[in-house]
Structure formats: structure tokens, C-alpha cells
Amino acid sequence: MDDRPIAEASRGIRRPGIRPRPSLWRQLDMSARFSFPALSTALLLLLLAAPLGLDCQAALQGAVALGCVFFWSVYRPSSMPPLAVFLLGVLADLLSAAPLGVAVLILLLLHGTAMRWRRVLARQGFIPVWLVFSALALAAALLQWLLTAALTFRLLPPGPALFIGVLATGLYPLLAVALIRAHQTLAEPDHA
């Protein structure tokens, strides 16, 4: 994937070219596209809290949050700023009845790591990115287990948390297919 336009967009550099007039409608369209990553992630989280009758919905919610935040942090960080990650974390914590702050910290750390490595990651093919993500997802799962145990003063079985890491790893290719498509079309402000 060509990293240049993304890097430029994240730095706010506008390339030369003929542009339509910035009418109100166009500005609305652009801001909608700009906020698509954070809003779609929030909507996905809310949807996964609905009674869909899936077996591992709680784990699915955590896995989707990890996948979305990682993807957008690597490929379009301007649309996934730290504040958005923070708010997504609060939403995830409130929805999952977890101790407040656990998902916030995990998602922020994931975002920070992805941001730090994105210069390298965005140039790689899919498989290396997936491998890095699976390592990060497992680390996130471990951290979640540690934090939840520390905050509830109880020794918890690590299984359910690790399951999130595994699920996130397995889910990432599916998620990435949809998100890459969205990244090139829906979430692209230049398409407005």
C-alpha cells in the first residue's frame, strides 16, 4: 500500500490539483468521511452489545475494538487520534462492565505502539502486519488479565482474556478486508 498520501494527509499537506469549491455539503461530506473510522468503531461496539445471541459476544467486542483501533492507527492515524481512542476505550469499558480504565489503557497503548511502528508497518504486506497485530493482541489480552485481576484483587483464570487475543488474531483478516475497502472509498476525504 502506498504510504505517501496517508502520511501527507496525516501531516495536513494538501497536494496540488483541481478541487471542487468547498461548499457546505462538501465540507459535511469530508468531515463525515474523516470521522468514519472512529464512528464506525463505536457503532460496531454498540452493535456487538445488542442481544445477537452469539456465543462469545463479549470476547468479540474486545477483539473488534483491538482490530479497528490498530488498523486505523496504522493506516489513517489522523482519523483515529488519541482522544478518539480514549473515548472508544471508555465506551468499551462501560459496555463490558469491566473495571473502568482497563480498555482505555490497553487501546491507548496499542494505538501508541501502532503509531510508533507505522512508518515501517504501512509499507509491509498483509502477513507481516497481521503477525505484528497478533503479537500485540496477545500482549493486550495478557495486560487485560493482569489489570482486571489487580483491580478486582482476585486471581482470575487467564483463559477468557487470552481467548480475546486469539479471537482478535483470527478475526483480523476478515476485519482488514472490510476496513481496507472502507479505507479506500468511504473513509477517504479526497473522494468527497
Place this chain on the structure above:
Amino acid sequence: MIRLSIPVRQALARLTLPVLIAVAFGLMLLGKADTLLAERARIALSDALAPIYAVMAQPLDHVQLLLRNGRRVLSVFEDNARLRQENERLRHWQSVALALDTENARLKANLHWIPDPQAHYVTARVVADAGGVYARSVLLAAGPNHHITKGQIALDDRGLVGRVTEVGSRSVRVLLITDLNSRIPVTLEGSGARAMLMGTNGPRPRLMHWPEGVHPMEGERVVTSAEAGAFPPGLIVGTVHYSATNIPEVQPAARLDRLEIVRIFDYGLRGVLSPEAGDGPPAWHARHDRRQINGR
């Protein structure tokens, strides 16, 4: 808006993440120090979401029904054979139950038995699986003028589901008996021994603290006990089942994995209450005070 020079803006942008990470730690401490705050935030979110989920629930139900029916069509022959057998067996039990019922009524009449007061209940729809990785709870949609209070008891059509732990204006959260924080005083029906039922976040809560000399039997029925005044006696919880590691667990009678409609019973029990439980509507306060006075 204040215009900042580019280096200042870049420095600020670089600072955002560490500051937010620090805030996340602060949030954890705050959530630990003031549990009421997290609870209020959760209730506010549930109140906002419950009506939306309630609207979504109907089409979702249709889809699920369609899927389930599709699956049932495939096994209709086996099901029919099984149901016919079961029907035979149940018919036998029905006659036994009817006979016992009349006998029971006659004995109670002879003893001048004071009947237990009928508990008042409301029915509510489960709108969200509010559980997390280390939490098992469900969210119910309740009308704006519901009189549900903390500590009331949730049952489905088969058995005990859990207790109400958070009450909002439109939503109610029920802590399931499988949750890690759930502790329920129970009675083993066969031996009459008391025990505690501890949630483990797994599908089957664990049986603990039964008296010495008593062994929970496989398949024995477990019902609630009135110990500590949190539950009325005799609500069906489930049956004893020994796990692979020979630990007695209870297979819940309620279908906790697919709750759709739940009844919330008000047995008027206020035995175990958290300190902030007095947040109920004013009418409830009056009732509560009277009961306290009567109790003394």
C-alpha cells in the same frame, strides 16, 4: 480559536498520548475509589441505549426464530419421537403432582397453615448481553415508571437468574448467578444442608461451604435459602453436577445463555443491601422505613 506556532502544536500533539495514558491510570484509581461514579456512568449509558436495543430486539428475534426453525425442521422426526416419550413420562408425573397437590392442600387445611404472601412481579425484556470477559450480567429494558429496586430477584420460566444490581430510569442491570461476584445462600434439597453458591464466570457456579458430613449428591436439586434475608426460601437454582475435577457445581435451571424475558420479583426482602441502595423512588423509602420500624 488560539493560533499556535507549528512547533508548539507538534509538541502538544506529541504530549496528548502520554497525558491520556496518565488519565487512563487516573480513571482506574477513580473507578476503584468511587465505585458509584462508574456505576452512574454505566447506568446513564444503559438508559440511553436500552430503548434503542429494545427497538432492535424485535427484528433480531425474528431472524433468530427463523434460524432456529430452520434448524428444527432438520431434526423434526427425532424430536417428535423424543417428545412422545417425554409426554408419556410427564403425564405420569402430572397425575402424581395432582395427587400430591390435593394431599398438600388437605394437610395445610388441617394444620391451619398461613400461606406465603404472593410476591409482586414485573416482566421485562432482556435487551443486551451486558457481560464482559470477567462479568456476567444482562440489561433489561424497563418502562420509565417502573418500581424495580436494587436487590430484587430475577427469575426466568425455569429458575433463578440473578439479582438486580443497578437501576436506571429506563434500564435495569441483573447480575447473573454465574458472575464472579455472585454469592447465593442455597439449600441442598436432599439433605437440607446449607451451602453457598459462588459464581466463577463459567457456565456452572461452584458449590462451597457445605457442612461437614454432608456430601452434595449428583443430580440433587439446589434451592435458595432464606439465610441473610436476601432470597426467599425454595426458589429453584439448579441441580448438582460434579465437574471433571470432582468439584461440586450447580447446573443452573434457568437458561442463562439465552435469556429473553425475565420476571423481576419483589419479595420485600432487604437483607443484603449496599450502602448506596437508598437511591430508590420516594415511595420505596417510605415502605422501607416502615419495615425497619416494624422490624425493631
